[in-house]
Amino acid sequence: MEHFFTVLVIINILVFFYFILVNGSYIVLIILSYFQTKQSREKENLYELSGLYGTNLYRTVSILAPAFNEEQSVIESTRALLNLQFSDYEVIVINDGSTDQTMQKLIDHFDLRIVERHVAKLIDCKPVKAIYGSRKYPKLIVVDKENGRKADALNAGINVSRKDLICAVDSDSLLEADVLRRMMMAFTENQEIIAVGGVVRVANGCSFRHGVVQNIRTPKSYFGRIQAVEYLRAFLFGRTGWDYLDSLLIISGAFGVFDRKAVIKVGGYLHETVGEDMELVVRLHRYHREKGIPYRIRFLPEPVCWTEVPEDWQTLSRQRNRWHRGLADTLFRHRVMLFNPKYGRLGMAAMPFFLFVELIAPVIELGGYLIFLLSYLIGAINITFFLLFLTAAILLGVIMSVLAVLIEELTFRRYDRMWDVLILVVYAFLENFGYRQIYAWWRFKGLIDYFKGDLEWGEMKRGGAFKVS
Amino acid sequence: MSQKHILVVEDEEMTARLIVYRLKALGHRVEHMNDGMDGLKYILDKQPEVVVLDVMLPGMSGFEILEILQDSDEFDISALKVIMLSTKQKAEDISRGFNLGAMEYLPKPFKMDEFLLRLNRIIKQ
Amino acid sequence: MTDLLDRYGEQFMLITALILFILMLLVLAIAFVSRWRLRKKEAYRVIKSEQLSELIIRYVSGEIEVTDIEKKLENRTDYILLLELVTRLEQSLDGVEVLRLQKLMDIKNNRDHFNKWFDSDDPIQKARACLYFAKKANIPADKLPDLVSLSAREEPMLSYAATSALMVHGSMKDKAESINNVLVNSRISKMAVSDLLVQMTKHGNEYHEEEAFLLMSLASDKTIPRERIAILIQVLDEFEYLHSIDFLWNFYQKLDLESAHPEVLAALLHVLSKFGWEEILDDVHQYFAVCDKPELREEAARCMGFFRKKVSIPILEWLLNDPDYMVRYEAARALSQYKHLDFRNLNPPGLSEKEWHDLSGEVLAESEVKY
Secondary structure (H helix, E strand, O other): OOHHHHHHHHHHHHHHHHHHHHHHHHHHHHHHHHHHOOOOEOOOOOEHHHOOHHHHOOEEEEEEEEEOOOOOOHHHHHHHHHHOOOOOOOEEEEEEEOOOHHHHHHHHOOEEEEOOOOOOOOOOOEEEEOOOOOEOOOOOEEEEEOOOOOOHHHHHHHHHOOOOEEEEEEEEEEEEEEHHHHHHHHHHHHOOEEEEEEEEEEEEOOOEOOOOEEEEOOOOHHHHHHHHHHHHHHHHHHHHHHHHHHOOOOOOEEEEEEEHHHHOOOOOOOOOOOOHHHHHHHHHHHHHHHOOOOOEEEEEEEEEEEOOOEEEEEEEEEEEHHHHHHHHHHHHHOOOOOHHHHHHHHHHHHHHHHHHHHOOHHHHHHHHHHHHHHHHOOOOOHHHHHHHHHHHOOOHHHHHHHHHHHHHHOOOOOOOHHHHHHHHHHHHOOOOOEEEEEEEEHHHHHHHHHHHHHOOOOOOHHHHOOOOO | OOOOOEEEEOHHHHHHHHHHHEEEHHOOOOEEEHHHHHHHHHHHHHHOOEEEEEOOOOOOOOHHHHHHHHHHHHHHHHOOOOOEEOOOHHHHHHHHHHOOOEEEEEEEEEHHHHHHHHHHHHHHO | HHHHHHHHHHHHHHHHHHHHHHHHHHHHHHHHHHHHHHHHHHHHHHHHHHHHHHHHHHHHHOOOOHHHHHHHOOOOOHHHHHHHHHHHHHHEEEHHHHHHHHHHHHHHHHHHHHHHHHHHOOHHHHHHHHHHHOOOOOOOOOHHHHHHHOOOOOOOHHHHHHHHHHHHHOOOOHHHHHHHHHHHHHOOOHHHHHHHHHHOOOOOOOOOOHHHHHHHHHHHOOOOOOHHHHHHHHHHHHHHOOOOHHHHHHHHHHOOOOOOOOOHHHHHHHHHOEEEEEEEHHHHHHOOHHHHOHHHHHHHHHHHHHHHHOOHHHHHHHHHOOOHHHHHHHHHHHHHHHOOOOOOHHHOOOHHHHHHHHHHHHHHHHOOOOO
């Protein structure tokens, strides 16, 4: 019994140190992201004033918009994309074997005709049935193909594209046209850049008019608000901080611009994974490091893409489950990079961080709660200690979330009402009770599902955030 | 010169201000909208006599506005005088604007005098 | 260890929690204070920018003078705001208004800023200063050699901006050298190169002999990448310099059609047919109308529409059955240009009555001028 006690206490201490480690690394990331954001902000101002945005120095870009059964929204979202202020770009809508009226709606609305366009099969994808063009909308190309996954549709789009860069957008996301310029300018500025990610924010609650965000508000529902805080935090230190260290591992599938040739070189998006966005970025890193080609993958805190997040419990749990499976899959596929000095900071810091802090976090967190409870029940630690520890943990979480909201405030101030900021702060606090634990559980289940070999996507239910108000 | 009811649809704030200022100084009744949707709505509701229309607009392009007006049965586009402004200079764009009922097409950057001259011309037509 | 934890664990956690709690309050306090401060700053900017834009617009309209605006500029923020507003307005204006804006930008304080930026090491700051020079009525001659060497820099924005300034202020030799630098810099986009060349058309004499000559010599320069040649040819078209026909035709004849860059071919086809050079028609009929590149077939159809020769009719009718819609459309449009043809009732071979009805209808709908 004495030994059991000691083991329990030791585990507790280990959990405690893990806890310190995790939060310590977050704090480091916050500090880094603060500098990064400030720097980026200054640069943005400089660009804005220089008049360079008004030139045609941008490299050419294809916007890839996969569509699967989206007859409700496809016209509206395509129209928004056709209205961007670049001189040399094309919009490629990929109809991924929809079973509804998506294709017909596109044909009717945009006056599409079948055109001959030589498509080299540079990367593997399901057969393309036909390619459509329109005289009225010379920038629009619609690819009709057999159903595959999103990754497959994007690959088809990459094959069809003839531009230098590709920008993958989600059907439930909306780009801010003005800020896309900043991402594009990054490619012009630095030749070595092969991918740039931007901030994704929660669209629920905001009002949109024909592809332009009008009023920025916090979502109405509990899950929506919590996710608004989550996204702020994740993008600010999950990405901006890592960008400072030049080891960005994730560019959200909802929004990223890639060098087309680089993506083709690594073979495009991977079909048999649920986390194709992260996997592609890691593969790009790996390829370039292994071949010793100089490259950069950047994240810009400024460009914003608005995405509609699920507000119901079930969809959210499935989405998080899938994300976690995607993370597990990517880390497993590229496990050789772990602790491999050949991959530099990526192998020594970023990969281990994602393994220890992100991937196994739910196991440790849930295990921690259990053991803590057990230790308390058999009297290995006392109640005051237990409660104080919990308080400390929660306070740390709150500080972190509030800091994210604060940095957002100090830099971009997208929420113009004080009320919305207050809501975010309150939810940054509330998040730690209940949601945090449930979230750990979802991720834990995702991990289990991954080991069971589950490749299901989980269906998304849409609420129609971009409907005309 | 008679006073006209003029709508300016232009998203670049300073340019729009300048145009509005100059037109008002000439005694016209001027309204300004900075996005395509609002512009279209105003044209349909208030039926201005003259529209100064930018091509690149948030929400809806100037071409799209003209297209909708042309297709609309209730709206008589021939009664509307349109002068288009745009950074697009290619011939096909200009002809597209003309086909859609624009009476003048002024490439940006433009001279204010020339703008007023052309505006006068279409007002007198 | 267990003992230690037993004895000090509670105190330790208590202190940690307390510290964290204080930290949290601090963070919250900072958040609110900074928000408040930013709001104040923002409010100032809004009011000031309103005031300044009003003044700028009155100034541009010739109602007030530079000094009236200068009086209102109190601090750095004001100057930056002024620059911002002027830059935005300047992009859409030309002529007298721009001259007035340039005078406003040239107030001592601003000039010093730009000179400082020009001398800085940051390529974007430098580019910014160059773009400003490009807008000025004149710049000191000693800046020109610097600009020429900047045009050779690898950074696209810098090379572009320096060349842009030279297009306005440089000698023909400076222009030639900088354009050459831009053409070999693959990081400068096609559109940007074309913009620079077009900028050249706005200066110099009205026949643009020198400019056209420069373009022609660049087009025959073997060190210039092939895909850039198409841009040069397109711009020659814009100069409408008829003497370039001989050069273009010569240039065309030296090309190997199979291996030539399709964009170069399309540009040549377009310019030569626009200048009415009938010798091109044989190749249009025999080669371009039947080649495997849809964009060249499209250009070929357009070309036949320019000349409206009887011999082209069967070929255009054949192109009406092209797998590519854009080619079919251009062929139909070319046929619609033939005055003696009953276009609507042509009913060409290979097309059903309905197909022809739809296609010809589209062509007619688009060519109809509505006023």
